[in-house]
Amino acid sequence: MRHDEIEEMRTLPLFVGVASTHVESMLRASFLQRFPAHVELAREGDPADFLHVIIDGQIEMYSAYRDRETTISVIGPGHSFIVAAVILDRVYLKSARALLPSRVLLIPAEAVRRSFGEDAAFSRALALELAGAYRSVVRELKNQKLRSSLERLANWVLTHDGESGGTGRFELPFDKKVLASRLGMAPEVLSRSIAALIPYGVKVSGRAVEISDMGALTGLAHPSPTIDGTVS
Amino acid sequence: MRHDEIEEMRTLPLFVGVASTHVESMLRASFLQRFPAHVELAREGDPADFLHVIIDGQIEMYSAYRDRETTISVIGPGHSFIVAAVILDRVYLKSARALLPSRVLLIPAEAVRRSFGEDAAFSRALALELAGAYRSVVRELKNQKLRSSLERLANWVLTHDGESGGTGRFELPFDKKVLASRLGMAPEVLSRSIAALIPYGVKVSGRAVEISDMGALTGLAHPSPTIDGTVS
DNA sequence: TTATTGTCTTGATTTTTATCAAGCTCAGCC
DNA sequence: GGCTGAGCTTGATAAAAATCAAGACAATAA
DSSP states (O other): OOHHHHHHHHTOGGGTTSOHHHHHHHHHTOEEEEEOTTOEEEOTTSBOOEEEEEEESOEEEEEEETTEEEEEEEEOTTOEEOHHHHHHTOBOSSEEEESSOEEEEEEEHHHHHHHHHHOHHHHHHHHHHHHHHHHHHHHHHHHHHHOOHHHHHHHHHHHHHHHTTSSSEEEOSSOHHHHHHHHTSOHHHHHHHHHHTGGGTEEEETTEEEESOHHHHHHHHOOOHHHHOSOO | OOHHHHHHHHTOGGGTTSOHHHHHHHHHTOEEEEEOTTOEEEOTTSBOOEEEEEEESOEEEEEEETTEEEEEEEEOTTOEEOHHHHHHTOBOSSEEEESSOEEEEEEEHHHHHHHHHHOHHHHHHHHHHHHHHHHHHHHHHHHHHHOOHHHHHHHHHHHHHHHTTSSSEEEOSSOHHHHHHHHTSOHHHHHHHHHHTGGGTEEEETTEEEESOHHHHHHHHOOOHHHHOSOO
């Protein structure tokens, strides 16, 4: 890594309050790597060699079983992944692939575990990070177990609109195929569910989404603070 | 709490390596409470007042949405719950009820957060605890999204047999109704799925389960280390 | 003993979701 | 312009799961 890149990485939220000697030692051992789209960055079942932090781009976390595959999440700049596997020194539970060309900081697991053991601020930052991640998955599990596919879609639209300014207009951040998998349904079901939202004032054409009747959509979606809550 | 009870609590895995002044200060503020069966110990949406540690008994973690309800997990002695909500100072995402008469250690959230901020060993213990919990939920989410109900049941039987000695015989640890909800299916579907396991050598009568053809069951279940793995 | 209650099972049916098979649309390209 | 192919949609059908409605069964109380 170049010196200016190291300076850029120092400011990562993961490192705030962490002794600079520890940040230094982790970053010295790290790589800042570019990945073209469609490339696989980690495969489930492999030992966790690196903590990954997305600098830019977009990464899909997914998992396969038999002849099936599902998207667990799609994450962007600032997010780190496989923290849990790294600090427990276990195998990855998910695979990761780049949806867009991406730059990712790779911090060797060994260095992370050393700082985790030596630096209290860092171990606290990781604990908070993990607590947030834990709550996200719990929400997602509830979303899956308690809602129908139409409800999941309606709530996703609502949440995503909220996250992108609440203007009632936004662009899908990735392919519908990926969205379908993320929401836990077949692509055909997503198509039909999108059509089923028309009476509730949601118009989707291509990647453009437009909500014209927020009340009707909210009535269908029944958003819940303990499933959709915006803060961890 | 009585003095001998405090001594008993000191040995909790959560406290190993933690400065005894901190353990002391948390325990002094804690309550050891008995709950009869069927009682609700925490309700989703409420602010996290206490970190709960199960001393004995059995607790169901569940969640409701509209007129539906689902069991997230059923946990026993030694397990703590709502760690994430406590350290982030957020609202519970799940409710908890006693399935059996239970004794639970209640540590005030405030005390936990103080020790978390001051004691590195404790914050590390919490981070590891959270990392394990995170991985469990990820596994469960994959289980839900990637498997059919029959596969989920087959794998649960296999895993549970493994956890109870691998003898091919065990007792269901709770009602079938709860198991159905835990596995994400209606009770009627569980009944039929149990019947569907007969050709694979699984016999269930009342709470007694007997596996006579481990090979056939394994062939149906397709257990995967990244979903069913016994260690975190 | 009989009555009662809750849990579980079974059958019939509906709803939800997945799958299979064409088609459509549109950007990129000759 | 027309061709191509990926991504998406639509229709028909099948499979999976939920729901509704009885009953069976077992434990417990009267």
